[in-house]
Amino acid sequence: MDIKIEKKKYIIPKKYWGWTAGGTAVVAALLWMATGNYTSTLRVERRGLNIGSVEKKEFSDYVSVDGQVVPIQVVQVSPQEGGIVLERVVEEGAKVKKGDVLVRLSNTNLDLQILQAESELAEKQNMLRNTHITMEQDKLANESEEAQLEQDVVAKRRAWEHQEQLYEERLVSREDYLKAKEDYELSARKLQLVKQKLSKDAQLRQSQVDQMGDNLAAMQKNVLLVRQRKERLEVRAQTDGEVGLLDVELGQSVGAGQKIGVINDLSDYKVRAQVDEHYIDRVHQGLTATFTQGGNSYTLCVRKVYPEVKEGRFKIDFTFNGERPKNIRTGQTYYIDLQLGESKQAVLIPKGTFYSVTGGNWIFVLDSDGNKAYRRNIRIGRQNPQYYEVLEGLEPGEKVIVSGYEAFKDNEVLIINN
Numbered sequence: 001m002d003i004k005i006e007k008k009k010y011i012i013p014k015k016y017w018g019w020t021a022g023g024t025a026v027v028a029a030l031l032w033m034a035t036g037n038y039t040s041t042l043r044v045e046r047r048g049l050n051i052g053s054v055e056k057k058e059f060s061d062y063v064s065v066d067g068q069v070v071p072i073q074v075v076q077v078s079p080q081e082g083g084i085v086l087e088r089v090v091e092e093g094a095k096v097k098k099g100d101v102l103v104r105l106s107n108t109n110l111d112l113q114i115l116q117a118e119s120e121l122a123e124k125q126n127m128l129r130n131t132h133i134t135m136e137q138d139k140l141a142n143e144s145e146e147a148q149l150e151q152d153v154v155a156k157r158r159a160w161e162h163q164e165q166l167y168e169e170r171l172v173s174r175e176d177y178l179k180a181k182e183d184y185e186l187s188a189r190k191l192q193l194v195k196q197k198l199s200k201d202a203q204l205r206q207s208q209v210d211q212m213g214d215n216l217a218a219m220q221k222n223v224l225l226v227r228q229r230k231e232r233l234e235v236r237a238q239t240d241g242e243v244g245l246l247d248v249e250l251g252q253s254v255g256a257g258q259k260i261g262v263i264n265d266l267s268d269y270k271v272r273a274q275v276d277e278h279y280i281d282r283v284h285q286g287l288t289a290t291f292t293q294g295g296n297s298y299t300l301c302v303r304k305v306y307p308e309v310k311e312g313r314f315k316i317d318f319t320f321n322g323e324r325p326k327n328i329r330t331g332q333t334y335y336i337d338l339q340l341g342e343s344k345q346a347v348l349i350p351k352g353t354f355y356s357v358t359g360g361n362w363i364f365v366l367d368s369d370g371n372k373a374y375r376r377n378i379r380i381g382r383q384n385p386q387y388y389e390v391l392e393g394l395e396p397g398e399k400v401i402v403s404g405y406e407a408f409k410d411n412e413v414l415i416i417n418n
Contacts, residue, residue: 042411046418050403051366052350056396059348061341063279064385067271067291067300067318069332071264075239077246080232082256083107085248092246096237096263103235103248103260110229117223124219128212135205142198149191153184160184241265269328271300271318273336277309278383282340289318289338293325300336341382347394348387352402355380360388364414366399373401373414 083105090102163180166172246261254260275283289300300318308314318336354363360380364373378393394400401414408414 040411041413041415042408043415043417044408046416048403049401049416050352051399052352052402054347054349054390054394054396054398054400056345056347058343059346059382059387059389060343060384061382062337062339062384063275065273065275065336065338067273067334067336069269069328069330069334070272071241071244071266071330072268072270072319073239073265074244075241075263075265076259077102077235077237077261077263078257078259079103079105079235079254080256081105081107081110081229082254082258083110083233085250085252085254088246088248088250090243090246092243092261094243095241096243097240098237100237101234102237102243102246105233105235105254107230107233110226110233114223114226114230117219117226121216121219121223124212124216128216131208131212135209138201139205142194142201146191146194146198149187149194153187153191156180156184156187235260237263239263239265240267264330266330269320269324269330270303271320271334271336273316273318273338274313275316275338277312277314279340280309280314283314283316283338287338287340288321289336291334291336293334296325298323298325302338346381347390347396349390349394349400350402351383351386351388353404354402355388357405363394364401364405364408365394366401366416370399371416371418373416375412 084107085103086106087104088102089104090096090100096102160180160183163172163177167174167177241263244262244264248254248260283302283305285302285305287302289302290297291300292298299321301321302316303319304317306315306317349363360378362375362377365376366373376393379391381389381391383389
């Protein structure tokens, strides 16, 4: 007798088991990540890593820069008057003294101005001479008139006195006496008025002469200044030194004040360097620096800090403290250690390319057996060409990866393959 076998029944049909298992796995993975039990890992090769040790030792607070020797002063060469280049007297690299002619210019308009000023001066001089002659003639005529009036006064006074005597003796009439007296008084009055007029005329003539003299002096000064402008067509050195640049060609038109060259003042030297903008708040005037040349050590002092930052760097100038290197030359390069602060004990890690990715905010730290590295937050302070100063996050004796992190992306654990 056959026994009937009944099929088992399942809550989820058998054909959906695969979908159910996949969904369950995804949910479990999401729960795992949400509860913090998930950490992204990456396998890396040890030979591609640069591993450094965390140490506590003395930190020297300095930065190394490349400095180039430049003249202590560079004087710009610019003509005071514009013109056409007539002659180039010296060449670049020539040694010159203050006042030496560097370039000669010509200026036709300036020549015409000189001729016009001299012509106006000659005309003014002739006018002044003619005025002097006219005034002298007027003065002589006035003096002649005054002399005649004085003579007339004398004659009429004598006539009046004679008539007065005759009138007292009753030999002439009262009318004749009074007429002689009135003629004398009128003549005396005229003489007084003429003298006042001559005095005023003399003051006026003197004022005119003084004014014309001032005008003449001003014109003479103007001619002198125009002639001096002619002299300025010779462009001269403003200081002793070496012609570093002279950018003119024969026949070239040059404007007044235009830069045509420079003179390097070789009485002393300074060193110019470029510093990373990371240090801009710490570099200031007065800091000291050292460099070694030919087995000897030399000391520098920061003379000037330029405020402009260009392409992530800013310029500073050093001057020498004490002895200069022998055979120092413009353009030489010195490798300088600029001291930013005092040395002190600190926790240090070697400098590395990891900083460009992390900004010094985190780093991979190896475990005790060196087979894994874990991401850890840190805080970095100062730096010098060899080390970073670690303020938080690391302890002496630990190992860290200081090579580049570009391939690690956002992984938090590295499994290191030997």
